[in-house]
Amino acid sequence: MKYYTLLILFIAGGWLARAQEPLSLSDAIAIGLDKNYDIRIEKRNVDVATNNNSWGEAGILPSISLDLQSQNSIRNQQSDNQFFGGQLFPGFELNDQRAYALTPSLQVSWLIFQGNKAIISKRRLDQLQAESMQNADVVVSNTLQAIILAYYMAALEKERLDAFEKQLALSRDRYDYTNTKYEMGSAVTTDLLLEENNYLTDSANYINQMLTYHNAIRALNVLLVSDDINKDYTLTDDLKLEEYDYQYEDLEAVMLSENVDLKKIYISQSILETQVRQSRADLFPTVRLNGGYNWNRSVSDLTSATYIGPNPDYENPPEPLVSKSGTYFANFTLSFNLFNGGKVNRAIRNSIVQEDIGNLRIDQLETSLKRSLSEAYERYQIRKQLYGINALNERSAATNLSISQEKFKGGTINSFDYRVVQNNHLAATNQKLQALYNLIDSKVELMRLTGGLISENGSVSDQ
Structure with a gap:
């Protein structure tokens, strides 16, 4: 038995020896909002x-481009004998003719009017940004719910571990007491074996619960993106009862105005409405301005050219010939789509259909949320009653355990009966803790449905 005791102490001490820093629920939420992967994405x-x-x-601003073109060439020219006007003109060769040209140009293209499509597009970009922020709020709300429940799950498993530890301590004390009586000859072997079996059973339960608690801490560390997945904490916020007298009508009114999923779909619907206006803008003509300036410098260099021909007096120009020119231009283009197979009208009709589908999805989501809120509200009320029942049951079991402990020491009840009372108290404690966690879970669900998680902890736009 000493070996099993030392083994349990070694397993528990190995985890508890880790540095434990205090962690409140608000700290966990702050860390999650800053480090959680989904929120960061x-x-x-x-x-x-x-x-x-x-x-x-x-697309409301013009586009401006600057081009620079360079042209360089070497030309060899040959002319054969030709008859013209009944006379023979001898041919010639003029090789190594060199030409250089540099043409910088500045061009401006501006779509001046297209049925206010640019203004409509800017409005759509505003809506897309708002939709993206609302998508982030949905992720934040879901992540906050996960962090809160993971924190309280870890707190639940820690309190369960404490309950199993108390059970184990009672079993150890009872085993030591029975062992002393056995050594003095006042207890039989069956009594000692019974207490040893109880002690070993409680030891196994304690070790299994420790594993469950460790897994709950790891799940919390995953949400908090901790560098050490096994990092332990001293959870400063225990499981506690905070009863609220919710009224369903008030909850429904708040949900319809603050629910993050509804806010998101409202923005998505406004984007569909803007898409209808954007499609109708294609019915209007477009006016485009194209303007710019071109400058050209050309050089024709015949100073090194070689001449072969009948003119003995030919001489190359002493210097290259340079030509410069500058051109300004501004042109307007009016374009009106007379017919393109009905594509514009089909696009308008399709966008109107998409808008109608969006309205149906809003109605569908509102109906679904009302059902979810009704279920969550009833679940909260039922779980509040169940917690009250389990709290009374645990209180009665604790009183019974205290009385039975005195009776066991006085010899008025046997080990079997005392063990039953002890197990009943442990079960009642676990049921009370689970009922309290379930009540917190229902409260958090109501907060998520009514947008309370975002209003209390801030949205992405507030960070």
Whole structure:
């Protein structure tokens, strides 16, 4: 038995020997909002949508380009004998003719009017940015719910571990007491074996519960993106009862105005409405301005050219011939789509259909959320009653355990009966803790449905 005791102490001490820092629920939420992978990914998506939300992306600004073209050539020219007007003109060769040209140009292209499509596009970019931020709020809300429940799950398993530890301590004391009586000859072997069996059973239960607690801590560390997945904490916020007198009508009104999923689909619907306006803008003509300036410098160099021909007096120009020119231009283009197979009208009709589908999805989501809220509200009320029942049961079991402990020491009840009372108290304690966690879970679910997690902890736009 000493070996098993030392083994249990070694297993428990190995984990408890780790440095434990205090961690409150608010600290866990702050760490999760800063480090959680899903939240960080959505924040980067918001950055992309914010970066795209500009007038330049909408197409209202002109495009300006600067070009520089250089042309260089060497030409060898040969002319054969030709008859013209009844006379023979002898041919000639003029080789190594060199030409250079440099042409910089500045061009401006500006779509001046297209049925206000650029303004509509900018509005759509605003909506896309808002939609991206609302998507992030949905992820934040879900992650907050996961962090809160993971924190309280770890707290639940820690309190269960404490309950199993108390059970183990009672079994150890009872075994030591029975062993002393056995050595003095006042207890039989069956009594000692019974207490030894109880002690070993409670030892196994304690070790299994320790594993469950460790796994709960690891799950919390995953959400907090801890560098050490096995990092342990002193959880400063215990499981505690905070009863709220919720009214269903008030919850429903808040949900319909603050639920993050509804806010997201409302923004998505506004994007569909903007898409209808954008499709109709294609019915209007377009006016485009193209302007710019071209400058050209050309050099024709015949100073090194070689001449072969009938003219003995030919001489190359003493210097290269230089030509310069500059051209300004500004042109307007009016374009009106008379017919393109009905593509514009089909696009308009399709966008209207998509808008109608969006309205149906809003109605569908509202109906689904009302059902979820009704279920969550009833679940909260039932779990509140169940917690009250389990709390009374645990209190009665604790009183019974205290009385039975005195009776066992006085010899008025046997080990079997006392063990039953002890197990009943442990079961009642675990049921009370589970009922309390279930009540907290229902409360957090109500907060998520009504947007309370975001309003209390901040949205992505607030960070």
